[in-house]
Amino acid sequence: MREIQRRRLRYLGAFWLVATGLALEGYCSVPSQLVWESKELKLSAEPGRPAILAEFRFKNASDRAVTLTSIHPSCECMKVTSDRASYGPGEQGSIHVAMELKGISGRLKRSIAISTSGVGAVEEALTLAVDVREAVALSATRVLWKIGAEPREQRVTARTNETNAVVRSVECSDSRFKASLQAGATESERTIVIAPSQTAMAGQALIRVNTVVDGHARVAIIHAAVH
Numbered sequence: 001m002r003e004i005q006r007r008r009l010r011y012l013g014a015f016w017l018v019a020t021g022l023a024l025e026g027y028c029s030v031p032s033q034l035v036w037e038s039k040e041l042k043l044s045a046e047p048g049r050p051a052i053l054a055e056f057r058f059k060n061a062s063d064r065a066v067t068l069t070s071i072h073p074s075c076e077c078m079k080v081t082s083d084r085a086s087y088g089p090g091e092q093g094s095i096h097v098a099m100e101l102k103g104i105s106g107r108l109k110r111s112i113a114i115s116t117s118g119v120g121a122v123e124e125a126l127t128l129a130v131d132v133r134e135a136v137a138l139s140a141t142r143v144l145w146k147i148g149a150e151p152r153e154q155r156v157t158a159r160t161n162e163t164n165a166v167v168r169s170v171e172c173s174d175s176r177f178k179a180s181l182q183a184g185a186t187e188s189e190r191t192i193v194i195a196p197s198q199t200a201m202a203g204q205a206l207i208r209v210n211t212v213v214d215g216h217a218r219v220a221i222i223h224a225a226v227h
Contacts, residue, residue: 033062033116040127047135047162048214050102056095056112056126060087070115071095078128080112097128105134135165135213142223145199153195156222158209160188165213174205177224192222199226 037057045052060066067086073079079098087093095114107129114124139157158167167190172179176198182191194207204225211218 033060033066033121034058034114034124035061036124036126039125040129042129042131044131044133045101047105047133048164049132051098051100052130054097054099054128056097057092058094059092060089063089065089066121067117068114069117070113072113072115073097074111074113075099078110078112095126099128099130101130101132105132107131133161135162136160136167136209136211136218136220138209138220138222141221142225143194144224145196145226147199147202147226149199151196151199153193156192156194157184158190158192158211158220159184162213164215165211168210168212171208171210172205172224173208174203176203177205177207179207179222179224194222194224196224196226202226 035058039056041054041056043052043054065086065088068082071080071082077100081096083093083096095112097112099108099110108131109127109129112126112128114126115121116124137159139159143154143156145151145154160167167181170179170181170192172194177194177196179192179194182193184190192207192209196203202225204223204227207222207224209220209222211220
């Protein structure tokens with residue numbers, strides 16, 4: 001009799017574990033409440049643009065209202081807002097982003113963390129990538145000579161991509177190298193001529209390209225080396 005009772009207890013225990021596991025599995029696999037049109041946006045901007053706007057669109061795919069409990073951008077350069085706080089089943093909404101670009105060039109990547117309330121609530125991660133074309137672009141940022149080679153001049157083109165950008169001058173950090181600024185093939189180009197005084201020994205220098213963009217001084221660097 002006792003053996004039969006033990007077997008019943010074992011069967012009941014095994015059934016409880018299986019049922020609990022299935023319940024937990026079902027709970028953990030609750031789909032995300034919000035379905036996003038895209039969680040990553042890639043945009044481009046012209047140099048000198050003060051800001052860029054972006055919009056992340058989503059839909060409440062659950063059968064209950066969803067509330068956005070927090071919105072945290074990764075950078076103070078972004079102002080992030082939503083249409084409203086709560087969205088009913090099937091309703092659509094947007095996260096609006098305004099990113100400041102003043103004085104910035106190159107590729108930027110910023111993120112936004114979105115938290116929601118309710119069953120299936122998760123923290124959504126949105127990504128905004130912006131490629132800001134440089135106001136002054138260099139055809140090369142490194143010029144090299146091999147030891148013992150002829151110290152021939154090498155030329156780097158500095159091209160201005162907007163009317164309020166100017167290449168003013170060049171400076172060299174090492175007297176063993178010479179750098180000069182000359183007229184380019186077009187009005188928007190200047191040619192930087194660089195050469196080492198000798199190539200018998202290894203050496204390196206930084207060529208400082210002084211520019212002015214929107215009335216603000218900026219510097220680009222060219223690495224020169226004998227190796």
